[in-house]
Amino acid sequence: MSVRVYTGRHSDRGSSPSGWLPYVPWALAGLTITGQIIWVLVGDQPRIALTIGTVVTFFLASATHAYLSRGLSWTAGYLAISLGFGLVIEAIGTATRFPFGDYTYTSVLGPAVLGVPILIPLAWSMMAYPCLLAAQRLVGSGLATALVGGWLFASWDLFLDPQMVSAGAWQWNSVGWVLPGIPGIPLQNFLGWLLMAFVLMWLLDRLPRKVVKDGVPTLLLTWVYLSNVLAAAVFFGRPTVALWGAVCMGIVLIPWWWRSWSQPQW
Numbered sequence: 001m002s003v004r005v006y007t008g009r010h011s012d013r014g015s016s017p018s019g020w021l022p023y024v025p026w027a028l029a030g031l032t033i034t035g036q037i038i039w040v041l042v043g044d045q046p047r048i049a050l051t052i053g054t055v056v057t058f059f060l061a062s063a064t065h066a067y068l069s070r071g072l073s074w075t076a077g078y079l080a081i082s083l084g085f086g087l088v089i090e091a092i093g094t095a096t097r098f099p100f101g102d103y104t105y106t107s108v109l110g111p112a113v114l115g116v117p118i119l120i121p122l123a124w125s126m127m128a129y130p131c132l133l134a135a136q137r138l139v140g141s142g143l144a145t146a147l148v149g150g151w152l153f154a155s156w157d158l159f160l161d162p163q164m165v166s167a168g169a170w171q172w173n174s175v176g177w178v179l180p181g182i183p184g185i186p187l188q189n190f191l192g193w194l195l196m197a198f199v200l201m202w203l204l205d206r207l208p209r210k211v212v213k214d215g216v217p218t219l220l221l222t223w224v225y226l227s228n229v230l231a232a233a234v235f236f237g238r239p240t241v242a243l244w245g246a247v248c249m250g251i252v253l254i255p256w257w258w259r260s261w262s263q264p265q266w
Contacts, residue, residue: 021068025216028061033223040235047167048108052119059122061216062129069212079125081203086124089196090116099192102174109169117169124200127156127224130217132204134256137214145205148252150198155248157193159228161185162241181240218260225249 035054039047066075091114093100109117135149162182164170177187225245233242 025061025065025068028057028064029216029220031057032061032220033227036223036227040231044167051167051169052110055119055123055126058220059126061220062126065214065216066129069214070210074207074210077207078129078204081207082125082128082200083121085196085200085203086121087113087116090120090124093192099188099195101172101176101186101188101192103170103172103189105170106168108167123160128153128200128204130221130224131156132201133214133217134221134252135201136205136209137259138252138256142202142205146198146202149201149205150194152249152252153197153201154190154193155245155252156224156228157190158182158245158248159224159232159241161189162232162238163236166236179244182244221253222257225253 032054035050035057039050039054042050063075063079066078070078089099092098094103094105094115097103105112105115105117105120109119111118131149131153132145134152135145139145139148158179162185165172165184172184172186172189175184175186178185179187179190229242229246232238232245
C-alpha cells in the first residue's frame with residue numbers, strides 16, 4: 001500500500017472540519033446540478049431564474065469548499081483574484097472591445113456594475129476554482145499550470161457563449177472570423193478568453209498549494225463537461241459545438257481523470 005502526496009512548491013495538507021459543515025459544498029453542488037437539469041427541460045422564462053440560481057449555487061459550492069478545505073486566507077485570495085479579475089476584464093472588454101470583441105450585455109442577467117452583470121464575475125470565479133485544481137493535479141510548475149488551466153477554462157466558453165447568446169444574455173455587434181461550426185461568435189472572443197484565462201490561472205497559482213479532498217470541484221468540473229456535451233449534441237441540436245467543446249476540454253480532462261483515478265491523493 002502506498003500513499004501518493006504532492007510535494008512540490010507550496011504544498012501541504014489542508015484540514016477538514018467535522019460535523020455537518022463538510023456537507024454544505026456537496027449540497028450546493030447538488031442544487032447546481034439539479035437546477036441545470038431542470039434548465040434544459042423548461043421554457044425560456046424559467047431558464048433566466050435558473051441561470052442566475054445555478055451560477056450562485058455553483059459559486060457558493062466553490063467558495064465554501066475552498067474555505068472549508070483550504071482556509072480563510074487562501075479563499076480570500078482566490079475570491080479577490082477571480083472576482084476582481086473577472087469584473088475588471090469584462091468592464092474593459094465592453095468599453096474597449098478588447099480582448100473579446102464588440103459585445104454588449106442585456107438586462108437578462110440582472111443588476112450590473114460598470115456595464116457588467118454581477119453574475120458574470122461570479123461565473124468566472126466559480127469555474128476558475130475547479131479548473132485551477134485540475135491543472136495543479138496534472139502539472140507541477142507554475143507556467144505549465146497557467147497554460148493547462150487556462151486552456152481548460154477557456155474551452156468552457158465554447159459551450160457557454162453559444163448557449164448564452166441564444167438565451168439573450170449578451171449580443172455581438174460585430175462578428176468577423178468565426179470557428180467552423182460555431183457561427184455568430186467571433187474568433188476574437190475565444191482567443192481573448194484563452195489569453196485572459198492564462199493570466200487568471202497564473203495569478204491563482206501564486207496561492208499556496210494544499211493537498212485536500214477535492215470531491216466537490218471534481219464532481220462539478222466533470223458535470224460541466226459531460227452535461228454540456230450532451231446538451232449541445234442532443235437538446236440544442238448543435239453537434240459542432242459539442243464536438244469543439246468535447247475535444248478541447250477533453251484534452252485536459254481525460255488525462256486528469258486518469259491521474260485522479262490511478263494516483264489518488266488520499
